[in-house]
Structures are given as C-alpha cells and as structure tokens.
Amino acid sequence: MIGKTISHYKILDKLGEGGMGVVYKAEDTKLKRTVALKFLPPELTRDKTAKKRFIQEAQTASTLDHSNICTIHEIDETPEGQIFICMTFYEGEALRARIERGPLEIADTIDIITSVAEGLAKAHDKGITHRDIKPANILITNDEQVKIVDFGLAKLAGQTRVTKTGTTVGTAAYMSPEQAKGGNVDHRTDIWSLGVVLYEMVTGELPFKGEYEHAITYSIINETPRRVTSLRSDATRDLEKIVDKALAKSPDDRYQHVRDVVTDLRSLKTQIEHKTITSPIDDTDTVPSIAVLPFVNMSPDLENAYFADGLAEELINALTHLKGLRVAARTSAFSFRGKEVDIREIGQKLNVRTILEGSVRKAGNRLRVTAQLINIEDGYHMWSDRYDREMEDIFAIQDEIARAIVQQLRVKLVGPKDQTLVSCGTENLEAYTALLEGRYYLHSLTPDGWAKSYELLKKSIALDPSFALPHAWLSDYYQSLGWWGGCPPHEVMPKSRAAAQRAIELDEKLGMAHGALAVVLWSYDWDSRGAEREFRRALEIDPTSGFSRMRYALYLSCQGRNEETIDQARLALRLEPLDGLLAAWVASTLLGVGAFEEATDTILKAIAMEQDHWQLQLFLGFAYLFSSREKDAADVLEQAVDLSGEASVALALLGVAYHAMGAQREADELAKRLVERSRREYVAPWLFACLSAARGEKSDALAHLRRAIEERDLFIVTRNIWPQQARLRGPEIDALLKKAGLR
Secondary structure, three states: OOOOOEOOOOEEEEEEEOOOEEEEEEEOOOOOEEEEEEEEOHHHHOOHHHHHHHHEEEEEEEOOOOOOOOOEEEEEOOOOOOEEEEEEEEEEEEEHHHHHHOOOOOOHHHHHHHHHHHHHHHHHHHHOOOOOOOOOHHHEEEOOOOOEEOOHHHHHHOOOHHHHHHOOOOOOOHHHHHHHHHOOOOOHHHHHHHHHHHHHHHHHOOOHHHHHHHHHHHHHHHHHOOOOHHOOOOOOHHHHHHHHHHHHOOOOOOOOOOHHHHHHHHHHHHHHHHOOOOOOOOOOOOEEEEEEEEOOOOOOOHHHHHHHHHHHHHHHHHOOOOOOEEEEEEHHHOOOOOOOHHHHHHHHHHHHOOEEEEEEEEEOEEEEEEEEEEOOOOOOOEEEEEEEEEHHHHHHHHHHHHHHHHHHOOOOOOOOOOOOOOOOOOOHHHHHHHHHHHHHHHOOOHHHHHHHHHHHHHHHHHHHHOHHHHHHHHHHHHHHHHHHOOOOOOHHHHHHHHHHHHHHOOOOOHHHHHHHHHHHHHHHHHHHHHHHHHHHHHHOOOOOOOHHHHHHHHHHHHHHHHHHHHHHHHHHHHOOOOOOOHHHHHHHHHHHHHHHHHHHHHHHHHHHHHOOOHHHHHHHHHHHOOOHEEEEEHHHHHHHHHHHOOHHHHHHHHHHHHHOOOOHHHHHHHHHHHHHOOOOOOHHHHHHHHHHHHHOHHHHHHHHHHHHHHEEEEEHHHHHOOOOHHHHOOHHHHHHHHOOOOO
C-alpha cells in the first residue's frame, strides 16, 4: 500500500492496525497537507444497510467542531469498494502507550480525562454516542492536545455482528454492563467507558479483568472492582468517588451527563492545586450527612415563624462547621416547608442519610421546642427530645440539640468538648429575631420587601451594634437597591461597602461579608484584583455556600473566564439545588459564556419545582432573546413585569423583546414610561442604552453609555450577559469602555 495513490491521497507510511482497520499516513496532493487515512475492514461494510447508516453517522460526526475531537475531512471508497476515512494527522501517541509505561500523575490524568469528557459532551449534544471509548481511541499530540477518534465505528461493528476477538463492541474490557448484555445503549455507556479509562490511568490496571472475553463480561456485570485508594496511596477519596459514580452498574445511578464529570474533575483539580477554595463532592458512602428542615411554628402568632426558621438556620450554620459532617444547604432543606413529602424522598432529593425536624410553640415568654433525628434508610427515630424553657434559653437549646446530633452521628468535635457549638453572634434575642425577619423580606426584591427589610436590619443593629450578621445583610440590602431597586449607585454602593467592612471588623470569618465586599469592589469600584481576593476569601471561609459560588461565577463570567464560570455555576446549583432565585442568577452567568440551552434548562427546572420568583421569568426572557425566541421572551417578560411590580429592568427588557418582534408601538410606549419614571426616580442609563440599541439608534445608545459610565451604573460590568451586547459594540464604544478601564 505504501507509495500508492488512492483518490488524491499518496500513502506515505503505515501508522497502525487494529480490529477496526488499518491507518496510514498520507499526503493530500490537492491541498498539500499531511493526513491520516483509515481503511475499514471489508467485512464491516458488506451489509449495505449498515454501510449506509455508518456513512450517515460519520457525516454527522464530521460536523463536530471541537478541539478534543479528531477532525474528519472526507469519507470515500476505493474502486474495490473499501471505505476509508480521511482525518487530520497528529504527531503524538495513543493514550494506550502512556498507560503501558505505568500509572499517570493524578493532575495529568484529570487534565486528559477532562478533555475527553469535554469532547464527548459536544458529541452527546449532537445526539452522537461514541460506544468505543478506550485508550487506543484517545490520541495525545506532541503539544499535549487530547483528541478522540473513531466515532461511529463501534456501532458499525455492532450492526454487522463482528465477534472476532479484539473487534467486539467497546473492546470487552471497556464495555458498559448494558453493552455486555447486548441491550440498548445511550450516551451513558460512554461515561462508563470513560470511568474505566480513568481507573486504568490512575491504578495502572483494569477494573474488570479476565483471561477471555466471557470472563471479562461476567466481571463487568457482576463484580465490584478494587477501590482506587487501595491501589494508589496518593489517590483521594474524592477521586475515587468520581470513578465509582462513573462505574455504577445501572445507567440511572451513573453520572447522567458527561458535563457533570467535567465539573467534578475540575473541582477536584482546583482542590488539589489551591487547597483554599474546596469544591465539595458527594461522599455519602463514608461521611455522615444531615438536612435540617424548617421547624414547624405551633404558635398562634404567624410572626413566630421567623423565630422557628431561625432556630433551624442556626443549627444548620453550626453543623456546617463541624468536621466530618455534610449538611444540606438551608434553601434546599427549606424548600420542603409545608409539603407532605415522605421523609425518604426528602433524603434522596437532598442526598443525605439523616433528617432533623422539629416544632416550636411560644406562649408569652415560655417556649416548647421538640426535635427528632430520623434515619432515612428505615424511617426510625435515632433520637428525640423536648425542651420546656424560657425564651432566654433558646441559644442553649440550640446548642444541646447540636450536641445530641454530634453524639448520634459520631461526628468528631474539633476543639474543647465544652465549647459552644451554636453561636449566632449575639446574645440579644430581639436583635436576632429582627435579623431573621429582615433577611426574609430582603429576598423578595420588591419595594415593600425592601422597606420592611431595612427597618428590621437597622433595628437589629440598634439592639446590638456588635452583631456582625445584620451589617452583612445590610450591605446586601444596599446592593439590592442598586441593582434592582431604582437607587443611584453613588448613593447606595458606598453604604454597602461601609456595612460590609463593618461586618468584617466585627467578625473577620464571616464569609458572606467578604462576598458582599467583593461585589462592591467589582461592580462599583471596578477593582478586579480586590474583588478576586474577597471572593476567594469568602469561599475559603465557607466553601459550601452556593450563594457565594454563584456570585463568584457571575464575576468570572463577566471577566470572560468561561470554564471557571461553568464550574462554579454548576457547583452552586449542586449546593443549592432547590433555590429558585439562585437558579435565576446562575442562569445569568451561563448566558454570559454562551451556554444558552443550559441556562434555559436551569430556569425551567426551577420553575417546574414550583419556584415563582420574578427573576426566573426575567432571566428566562434573557435566554429566549439570546436564542431568537422573541415571542416566548415577550410572554415571560410580561410575567416578570407583573410579578416584580413593574421593575425597570423588566420593563426595559420587555421593550427590547417588542422591538425584536417588530412591535415598535408597544416598545416605544414602554420607553416613554421609563423616561417618565426617570424624572421621579433613578433608572439605570444602561437600560436606555439597550432600548436605543434595539431601535438601531447607535448614537443615542452611545450617549446613554457615557452617562452609565459617569454614574457607575452597575449593569455595565455585566454587559456580556445582556441580549443587546452585540449592538453595543464598535470602535467608539470600545474606546469609551477602554478609557474607563472596563476593557
């Protein structure tokens, strides 16, 4: 074959041979480039139907444009009818060669598998399953790029029922259980095979072995491999958990999307490299876990519900800081409030082994608190108690409950045994209660909620000026007004900064205060370096805070750090899977990196869980505009306008949607309403810039942009997540942003 010319390809050298064909290095005489030609065995293409299906699938695979997928240039056949595939030629070696030299470094392994997973994610998005992921089909170039080859060949072999050793579907040792059984497969079979490759790279051996094919198949279906940590001393339990989840026998128990593998691997890499911002990975097999449900208010006064919530929240805060205990996030646990849901279902959704539930009855100064710890597996109570005390004893009650949990779950205390576990930062019960109620109203993001929240937070501070938490929440309050409440940034952001700094002075280890300060530094001071420092400090203090990770993800998105954005955004959702408001903001970060489908899916899932916050509708409108679904955008933005009490941002985006639909009269009417409003209160200039851009009035948009820069409009730092971003570009605008230090 060497020296021959096939079509317009001159064969230069033989590169390799396997069950799926022979590969040659060749010169493309037309385009004067070096390529790789793979000639398929004739027996694979004798079946005309199988041949036709393969060509169709190969044509689809050739459209996959991804840095980790080998590019297919052409599919052709020789005069004798033998099919060959023309691919990009890469200088390098197959992953198989590296593994044969011994186990790889953990960091290198993570990088390679992450690259393979990213390539598979692109293919899966197109409906293509590889079916034959193995080290021989993963190439590593001389400049360390990872390339997946041979899409579609395994399916072709399966259709033609080739059974010769070495050519069976998936190559026996890497087959998923469903492949081994001859059943239907989907994209999750690739996740299994990826897990096998990961196991082999780390340990130097296969998880499922046998001297012949049937023995390997039996092992895959019936046996459990040796633990990764028992075969390699520097392999962490977190890495082992990723391997174990990928190698779950049932596809339903496996990772459901290969992007989730990427998220966990990147989190693990960050953990290994920095060890300051940890990324929690589920560890339900070995680590005790608990969810604290909102305590039921048994008092006739409904306002005592805040008090009952506070009791549960302080328990969550205390337990979160105990070493060796995994605690479900507050918002996720509280999403079950008032719902008749079986305790086992709650445990499954929150991924915990135990549930703490209870009730509070308050009459005058007397208090009755009941609490019970329940084992999810059998539904039995592990512990329960009742406390009849005075109101002043509430903090002592919280501490006693926390200690009972520690004893029941055998969690190791760090520090003196007589230390106080529950410490909310104040001994003033009235200040504490005012904080709880003020925090509740703040998250409504409505004028009435802001007004109530401010009065209650100021009351809490007045009652105990040394109480750090209300200062931190007051910082968030001012930011909320600046972003969504129609207040000039120059008026509220300095106050937000002062409140955050005061909170840090009172309690340097208050993560949310560092996060609040980071937002001021980023969005108002335009100090990226300072913001990065404070975001990372917030996550160092509280790595399990979904809210802090969401804020960091938004910052990363606006910095153009796309991969980090996706990692932090997905992790925020894992930490707070049932928080609708957080889901809306996470979606906004994904829009900024172009992940429009994932952003839309994130919001729709939150809405399906009966989350009804107006910002879900707002950012769903954003997503629909990015996807050119203008009518759908208008429909949901009309809902956002109604639910928000006609927030300016919702009105402006609805106007943009109307312009996109060609409904100019309706759009102009909304613009007039915003102009009238701006005479009475602050309306962000950025919103007018977006409307002008939607009308095609670039000079007006530029004028509004100048004013936005002068006024430090907060929205300007988030310009990449706005649907009108493409129309707010050009030499003049770029020069303006550069002069302001925003480019």
